[in-house]
Amino acid sequence: PATPAPASVPFLEMPELRSPFIRTAALAMGSLRLGIGFMTFHLAFVLKRSGQPLWVFGLVLAAGAVGGFSGSIAAPALRRRAGEDRIIKIGLVLPVAVAAVAALRFHVLSAMAVAASIGVAGAIARHGFDSLVQRQAPDVDCGRAFARFETQFQLAWVLGALIAVLARPSGWLGMLVLAAALAYAAAAYTWQIRALGRVTAAGGQSGLIGGLLESAQVCLLAGSRRQAIVMAAAAAEVASDLRSGEQEPADLQELRHLRDVVVKNAAQPPESRAERALVLARRVVADVYPPS
Secondary structure, X not given: OOOOOOXXXXXXXXXXXXXXXXXXXXXXXXXXXXXXXXXXXXXXXXXXXXXOOHHHHHHXXXXXXXXXXXXXXXXXXXXXXXXXXXXXXXXXXXXXXXXXXXXXXXXXXXHHHHHHHHHHHHHHXXXXXHHHHHXXXXXXXXXXXXXXHHHHHHHHHHHHHHHHHHHOOOHHHHHHHHHHHHHHHHHHHHHHHHXXXXXXXXXXXXXXXXXXXXXXXXXXXXXXXXXXXXXXHHHHHHHHHOOOOOOOOHHHHHHHHHHHHHHHOOXXXXXXXXXXXXXXXXXXXXXXXOOO
């Protein structure tokens, strides 16, 4: 018989999607999609005003499609070498240099290069964002969550296209605006991620990680052992996320396994399993932030 898909955990779904790391990454992805919408319509108007034949439009579209395909192929290998936040930053930074060069000397080849670079950027950044959501929000209905995010990203794309339609800047000016906007988005995303890391690190046991660990302990004492395991895993995930790019500790892998088991099983786990989850979570946190 077919194994039924695990149900989401309603009392954890929305808090997980409202994680500051996920919200920051969603804002960065929205900025990138806005840039893609702006670039698409900007190039269309510029090429039309310059009297380019229809096949030139096809070349630019093909360059963007090839870039997106290449990014989809490269993203899994990149994910194995870097954390999700770095992948998103690469997606934001990659088109900046190409668009800046296109602003200095705008022609058909530079337009194709911008289309290809932003195609690659969009594909790898989306892969990093999806991976981040799946790892930091394991209890959500992924299909519903991704559909919600995709709706927001599509609205950002439409907004970018609308700006290009209303403003209709010259070719070089549009590329300069695109480069400046994505550079600002990359700088803001980097600053926000670092700020979240500092807040989490400085908070210690009274901060976000400590609050999750304390909630897990309260759930365990109240007999809610499933919630205790999930809360402990969330605390360890947040702590480990601040050391992206390094090898994950074995304790975190075991903790993820415990969490996956209880999420798939509606029955309350043994108390010893919940206590083990708390021990593992505290070790992961202490490994990332040793007690002073």
